[in-house]
Amino acid sequence: MSRTGLGLRKPPANIDGFPTKQLRKGKALYRAHRRDVGPWWFASDDGGRFNLDPPAGTCYLAIDEETALRERLGRAMVRRGVVSQGWADETVVSKVAVFRGGRVANTCHREATKHGLTREIATYARRGYGLTRLWARRFHALGLRGILYESRFTTVTKPNAYALFDDAGAKSWPDDPAPASGADACRRAGLQVLGPPSGKSLRVVRGV
Helix, strand or coil: CCCCCCCCCCCCCCCCCCCEEEECCCCEEEEEEECCCCCCEEECCCCCCCCCCCCEEEEEEECCHHHHHHHHHCHHHHHHCEEEHHHHHHEEEEEEECCCCEEEEECCCHHHHHHCCCHHHHCCCCHHHHHHHHHHHHHHHCCCCEEEECCCCCCCCCCCEEEEEEECEECCCCCCCCCEEHHHHHHHCCCEEECCCCHHHCCCCCCC
8 A cells, every 4th residue: 555645535334433522502613704795604516625415515614713714715825825905805704603513523533543534634635525525424414513623724733623514505693793804814814915016116018
C-alpha cells in the first residue's frame, strides 16, 4: 500500500458506535456569509464537503470568527493572506445560537479511526466531494444532527467547525442583528484588505 495515496475510504456498512459529541442548543457559533443573505442556509448541491442530498441540506459554522472567515474564503486566503475590498464589503460574520441541538459525529475523536476515518475527512477536495458526502449521508442516516471536524484552512489541532444537518434551504431562525463587517473581521484575523488602485496610481497607455 502506498503511503502517498488517499487513506480515506468509503464508510463501512455499519458505523454504529461512532464517537459523538453533544451539541447544546443555544451554543454560540459563527458563520461568514454574503451580506445580502442570512446565515442559516442548508446547501444540498455537490459544492460542499458534507452537503447532503435533497430534501436535506448542510449548514457550515465555526467556533470562532477567524475560522468562519477562512472557511468562506478558502485556499485564496491560505495562499496570500489578502482579500479584496469588494469581497470584504459583501461579507459579514454572524454570531448565532444553535437552534436545534443534538448529537454530532466527532471526527476528531481518537476512536474514529476504528471506523475507517482519517484526517483526510477534512482535507479531501476532489470535485463533487463524493467521498466525504458519503460519510455525511451515513452520519445523517444514524440520526445525527451533524459533524464536528477540523477546518481545512486552519492549523489548530482541535475540532473547530460544525456541519449541521436539516431540511435544505433557508431558515428563518434567529440571526445576528448586528453582524461584524467583513472588513473588520478580516483585520482582526490579520488579513490585509486591499482597496482598488487610486486614480493617481493608474497610467493611461495610449495606442500608437
